[in-house]
Amino acid sequence: MSTAITDLSKVRNIGISAHIDSGKTTLTERILYYTQRIHAIHEVRGKDGVGATMDSMELERERGITIASAATYCSWRDHHINIIDTPGHVDFTIEVERALRVLDGAVLVLCSVAGVQSQSITVDRQMRRYGVPRLAFINKCDRSGANPMRVTQQLRDKLKHNAVMMQIPIGLEAEHQGVVDLVTMKAVYFDGENGEIIREEEIPGELVHEAEARREQMLDAVSMYSDELTEAMLEDAVTEDLIHRAVRKATIAREITPVFMGSAYKNRGVQLLLDAITRYLPDPTEVHNEAIRLENGEEITFPVKVDPDEPFLSLAFKLEVSPYGQLTYLRIYQGLIHKGDTIVNMRSGNKVKVGRLVRMHADQMEDIESAAAGDIVALFGVDCASGDTFTDGRLKASMSSMHVPEPVIKLAIRPKDNKAQQNLAKALARFTKEDPTFRAGTDEETGDSIIAGMGELHLDVYVERMKREFNAEVETGAPQVAYRETITRKVEFDYTHKKQTGGSGQYGRVVGTIGPRQDGEDFLFENHVVGGRIPSEYISAVEKGFRSSLERGEYIGYPVVGIHVDLIDGAFHAVDSSDTAFQAAARGAFRESYLKGKPIALEPIMLVSVEGPSEYQGEILATLMQRRGMIVGTTEDEGFVRIDAEVPLSEMFGYATVLRSATQGKAEFTMEFKRYGKAPLEVAEELRAKWLEKRSAGNA
Amino acid sequence: MIYRKDVNERSPLRVFERSIHGGLGRGNIGLVMSRAGVGKTAFLVDVALDDCMRGRKVLHVDTEHTAERVRQYYEEVFRSLAENMDREEREAIHVEIERNRMIHSFVGGSFHLDRLRQAMQYMKDHIDFVPGLIILDGYPQWEEFNADQLHESLDGIKQMARDTDTEVWLSAQGHREDERDELGVPLRLQPYLEYLSVVVRLVPESNQVRLQLIKDHDNPDLANLHIELDPKTLLLKWQ
Incomplete structure (x- = not known):
């Protein structure tokens, strides 16, 4: 079993982000192959029916897209790389944003034919928002119409990146053979059945001129951010190491986006991209993260120290169902975690014993003994919600919690049969834990299950997943809006509830006004009754009666808000008055006067x-x-x-x-x-x- | 027109309008200048709100702050204006203001007159929004532009005001160390007065900020404005 990685300079937490069809899954697959995480290559939508390793959900497999993110790790030239797979679809932005939160750098994959598409723009803007340094990989250089120069220009024009080509292609479309590395000034070819053998040659004669010109451009662009390199250029003493250092510095500062290229499908260029990831993207100590601690009721932010010796602090950024149980993905920001440790969920206060600590590789996993700050690991069977912070219990802090919006759309769902009914409960429990923007409940009137979320599409995906993953087929109602009602005028009431049905009767009289509240709060009840005209023990019954009337208004049948009741007078009967009688009187008064108050929706x-x-x-x-x-x-x-x-x-x-x-x-x-x-x-x-x-x- | 008549008539902006002989006038440019923090933006928002409340459409353009920030500013100014209104009136007027006002900001140095004109065209074509007043806060950059650029941008603004038949209000910041003429106009701004029909200056005094008229179309006799701004709220004081 492996132990914690403490040389943080060798850790990379990266995302691979792209438009649906730019070949991200294929690229990830190749990365895992070359880093010997997997031992055979499957294609997305492949003929062998196995499918690429990263697409672990059946739905994704069928659609050929990636919806949920999974984290996987690999190592390359003694660097430890955690890859957080980020979806490229606009409608699942909560997934994207969650993934962006925990990664330190990213590879933006672009198709050399289609170039910068609208979703690349969206995802890129999200990365900008989270300050994620990026490399670009222009994929599919073997395709007809491939033009990496044009795509690089689009990166500049459409995404406003200071895109710097670090390579040029050797041949394009069917002629694509490899790339020229502008740092080493060598031609690089990828031989063997799966491109695993790298062969360096002199630059082909017809490309020498272009390569020199492009190298010149690259050096000019990069030297803007390195005095060292500028000096070296003047003295004609540029070394590979100087270039690497300057590119790294400028990339991490998000001043440039180095551009690489190749064809993942044809196994070209992937290893050089891996080199670039380890060379140019930041390690966890080079990224600024903040946490929040509570002091005297005030939230104080403080910078996280990515250090194994600091108190343990981590964020559960992703929950996933695996065939073995619930998996919780954890990004460790401070300290160490060992198998057998007890950690504390800062939101719920629950203590959790770390029974099993694993590194995930899509659907497979590896047990580990411990892990340290900067790393990403997974826990088994931990009960928590996505976005929860775990600490050692001594540190009372929370990773600045991600903004979770309130659901806006409700949908009634009804299981198609008994079996679906049972499975539905499991599905709902799972989804609400995985996705903080997804809620489930019950409609009190109809008994239907209600699901709520961020939009129609959001709910559609879950309805689909209920069917596919949980075998719970449901019928859905029309999406619902949560209306409210209130009144606009103050009206008087004087209501007597009286009932004489043998035995003890019921009696209660309430007098007062009911009107709109000015301050936007839901309900205010004020008692001005004097002289014991209503005994004080019944006052709360009156309030309760009014309160219960608010559940459903008489105007449009929705909850009533913004009501101010003044109880001024009343009467009681020594024998027949009771809590029940006064509650009924209040309800009667409300019913009688409410519609006179000019209600509005x-x-x-x-x-x-x-x-x-x-x-x-x-x-x-x-x-x-x-x-x-x-x-x-x-x-x-x-x-x-x-x-x-x-x-x-x-x-x-x-x-x-x-x-x-x-x-x-x-x-x-x-x-x-x-x-x-x-x-x-x-x-x-x-x-x-x-x-x-x-x-x-x-x-x- | 939802604005109460009595409120309307008591507005310091009616006094101002009378003083400058009927207002700025469509196709013309007005300028408010003062040192930093004296209340240029507050004055511009006051002018804009007054128009909105009288049912006229206003486009507020800002080249620095986000639209959200500008809107907050309007909310603050409106809150103090609406202090004495009851809830229903306040809400109705608020709706009226929001309907009549469009805030368009250009951040990250992305402002260009052509872009503004393009945006106005979009508003006209797609949502039938045609402003009568444009507040243009933060452009031209009086201190960063050279003389040629200033002439060019003011010429462009003048052209825009004429083409779109709008009144345009601009702002300019003065400095303590500016050399000034007898009216208090910084000498560096003098060459550009020809583009401007109305110029006012906010003069901070011990317990108030005074509105001083510096140019009133082509009238040689400048009215002595008896209009002040509250130094705390930076809003025009009502008589």
Whole structure:
């Protein structure tokens, strides 16, 4: 069994990020092959039916895309590389962002034919947001139409990267044979059945001139960030080591993006990319991370010290189901973890014993004794949620928790049969742990299971996974918006609840006013009754009665918010009054007066942020305005535009599709709940008609 | 028009408008200048809010801050304006303001007049938003641009104001060490007064900030404005 890696300069935590069809999975597969993690090569959607190792979910296999991230490790020239597989699909950005949080550097894979596509743009912008240094790998140089020069230019134009070619191709399309390394000035070929034998030769005569020119450009670009290199250039004393150091420095500072190329499928260029990963991407100590500790109720951020001797601090960034149980992926930021240690979940306070510590390689695993700061490992059978922080218990700190948005869409689901019913519970328990933006519950009226999430597509994927992974086929209802209702006028009530049915009767009278609250809070009850006209022991029953009336309003049948009740007077009966009687009186008073208070329907208003290329701002504005949107503002930056708007949630169904077609898929949007706002009268009337119909049908 | 008539008439901006003979006027450029932190942006937001509340469309352009930040500024100014309104009125006016105002910011040095004109075209074509007033905060860069660039950008702004039939308000920052003429105009800004129809200066005094009129179209007699800004809120004081 291996132990902790403590020479952090040899650790790399990287992501491989790309557009769906740029060959990321194939590239990852080759990396694992060359680093001897796997011993045979399978193709994505391969004929042998095995499929590439990284795509562990059946759904992904079928669609040929990667949805969830998995972490795997490999070693290359005594470096330890953890690869966090990041999805390239816009609709699963929570996955991408979670992965970006824990990685220190990334490889941006681009297709040499298709170039920089909209999703590369999206993913790249997320990386920029998290300050992740990047290398670019231009893949598929063997394909017809391959043009890595054009793609490099797109990196500069579209992504505003200071892209620096570190190689040039030897032949393209069917003629693609290898690359010229502009640092060593050698031609590199990849021989053997799987390209495992690297052969260095002199640069072919017809490429010498171009190689020299490109090297000159590369040195000019890189020397901007290294005085050492600049001096060496003047003295004509440039060494490979000087270039490596300068490229590394500029890459980590995110001043340049070194560009590599090849064809993963044809086994060309992958080993040189691995060299570049170890040479140019940062080790964990070179990346700034912050944690939060609570002091006197205040959150104080402090920088993490990536050091095995510091107290243990780690982040559970990913939960996954494996055939052996629940796996929790942990990024260790400080200290050491050993098998048998007890660690503490900072959110729940639960103590957890580390029974088994493993390194994951997609579907296979390796047991380890210990692991240290900077590393990524997996634990077995640990009960926690994604995003939880674990420490040794002495350190009371949390990794600055990632922003988790509230779910905005609800969907009723009904299992198709008994078997599905049983499996559904398992599926829901699993998904809610894996994904903090996915919630599950029960509709009190219908008894249906309700799932809630970030959008229609988000929920669709889970419905699909229920069927495939848990054999739980469900029928779904229409997506629902959570409306509310309130009143706008203050009205008086005077209600007597009286019942005489032999034996002891019921009596209670309440007098007062009910009106809107000005401060946006849900409910306020004030008692002004004097002289014991209602004995104090019944006051709380009155409040309870009003409170229970708020569960469902008489106007549109949704929860009532923003109500202020003043209880002024009342009456009681020495024998017949009781808690029950006063609760009933309050409910009666509410029922009687509520509709006189000019009720209105409230709808959730979302803050919607749309980002896309500037030239689409008109189209984006139009899609928002058509949805009763109120434009909050537009911010342009380097060819991109972000438009913020407040839009009613009910208008946002199907927006992803509309936005995609309006912008050719080049814009993405996020939304979060902002506030409740008055729904237009026509919406309110429709809701009211539905409610009255439902009520008269006896369903409520 | 939702703005209450009495409120409207008491507004210091009505006084200001009368003083400059009916306002800035479409196709013209106005400039507010002051030292840093005296209230240029507050003045511009005041002018913009006044228009919004009278049902006119305003485009607020900022070349430095994000749209969010600019909106917060409006919210702050509006909050103090709306202090004495009841909830319903406040909400109705707020909605009116948001409908009439568009904030467009260009961050990361991405501003260019052509881009602004393009953005205005998009707004016109796609959502039928045609402003009558443009607030252009942070452009031109008086200190970084050379004379040619300043002439060119002011010429461009003038052209834009004419083509789009809008009033445009700009801002400029003065410095303690600026050499000034008898009206207090920094000498370095003088060559550009020809592009501007109205120029005001915010003059900090012991317990208030005074609005001083420096140019009023082609009128030789400059009115003595009796308009002040509250030094705490930097908002125009109501009479």
